[in-house]
Amino acid sequence: MNKSANTVVITGATSGIGLGLAKAFLKEGYNVVGTGRSAERLQATATQLNAGESFLCVVGDVAKPESARAAFDQAVAKFGKVDVLVNNAGIFTAKPFVDFTPDEIEEQIATNLKGVLYSSQAAARHMGERKHGKIINITASLAMQPHSNVPALMAVALKGGINNATRALALELAPYGVTVNAVAPGLVDTPMNPPNTHEYLGKLAPLNRIADVSEIADAVLYLAKADFVTGTILPVDGGFSAGK
Template identity: 50%
Template structure:
């Protein structure tokens, strides 16, 4: 069995939920992580819980601000030499009837879910182009592949669907630079996003009739981050939710 060579990953939205699980999965196999989140206090709590010492570096800041992405990559390069993987995980989700979305709702969704991913990916492409390649893994949403009548979420679907399209387009554009771009599309996952929600109702939204774990999404992210002949794929990890009607 070959020994794993440690890599460096930048993970956005790393203070809780899927992002925290992804950071933990990288760290548990000996990798180094630069983790970003907006809330400094929660990010420091995550660092304490991960207990990875100097292998986990925190960068607090709004991912919608391009200066945050610049700082993530500057620090990663200064501390660890290079970045091998970017995981665009930071995101917000607002479910409501279309006509009830406000201008501020749209601004919040665009800022974190779209602009944040674009700023971070641009920095990653610049960095990875100069270092011989790398991987970008976007965390999107299964509902963008298969909308649900019982979950009105037109704007998140629009934006996450746009990230799926961006994933495929960049996979083609960046293949000559040896930069692989893929996405994981989670279904309903046990994270703070669903705190207080009706668990029985959530289970009915997926054919496997259970809620996924953040660790299951992290497994998929690490798989794509280590793939050498897979790019442009949007991988549903959703208990069958995107397979069709049931």
Template identity: 60%
Template sequence: MSKKTAVITGASSGIGLGLAKAFLDNGYNVVGSARSIEGLNAAANSLGNPDNFIGVAGDVADASTARDIFAAAIEKFGSVEVLVNNAGFFLPKPFIDYTPEDLESLLDTNLKGVVYSSQVAAAHMIQRGAGHIVNISAAVALQPNIAVPAALPVLIKGGVNQMTRALALELSPHNIQVNTVAPGIIDTPMHDPSSRDFLNNLAPSGRVGTVEEIAEAVLYLAKADFTTGVVLAVDGGMSTGKW
């Protein structure tokens, strides 16, 4: 009960699962969310079923899910110090090929999920007088890349970047820091191994990043009390411009 608690959305795989492990390893309680309880149970098993990890299933596009996650976190651990808005997906394709269903799906997970979770987190953190909100965006929203057509993800993740700055200002009187990590290409199961050479060449670093490198950045922002309104690119230089 004396530990800090982090809520991580999209915690059943990929970056989210890596974040859950990193926060647990750094002494936090972790409340992970995902659409499926089966995915969360598998995540808990891979983490060693620690007593200070609980999973809450639900769709982040539903406002009630955020309320359920925070209610479970507060009931189990007493308070929430950190929210990581990680749930999301990337859908690159030529602009004219996006369908109305694509747009709705991107808005639901990548935008509504951030808004609803942040609203509940902000209300709780205002009451307790402190907190950290860390969003996960995308480097391509800072610097679009002709090799990766993704106008709709850029539109939505770019909005998250701007909301970060606005919300940082609004919540600063309450000692709540709001920041964003913008990953480049990260080594997760979503990428086909056969595409590795192509992906390696998307950044000046000449390689993809690791989940651990994203976790290091998120952990820093989760503890940084004099850093707010920042969009931190962790992308091997991908967003620095044309190279």
């Protein structure tokens, strides 16, 4: 653990993009605070990362305001500050909108919307007081360019809303020296997309493949270092959002 190092809070850090982000930030020398709902999965992640005191597990439901506060309180207690928040935790379900149950709709709103708002609120308070910090939201390329072959209205509605919230919060926090941006991935090689789907999914993007998690992490790391970029939605999608 290095208290002089930068510290990042990553929500949903136990798999997929979140796990890739944790690896990337640790490699860059950051202290990493990873959040998740399962203590068992977080511990397994800590073991896999083998980062010792540089990785802190915080168990909680990102959709609850007390979980966001706990992540920042524990991060500050251990590392002294938080420099970057990555709002990564999310649920993506591709199916016709009429097939969503009320419980599924509420779950998507809780995780994909409330989770970003509460964590960003905690970050804005902490970073605003310090006059320094970066908030990075993981949204979705699909929210910028819906596709008839990928029915996902909930993702379009909620991630699209977060894209606009990113711009609004960037304006609000600019006087405090805090930047707010978003990375909008397209289809990515994560457990959410089994290998047998990769060939078909790749054809949806002009570059004719899906992304590697490391390519999403590279974009996030860029925004974590960029001091004169704010209010930007950066698509990392092989050209998917450019149109067809």
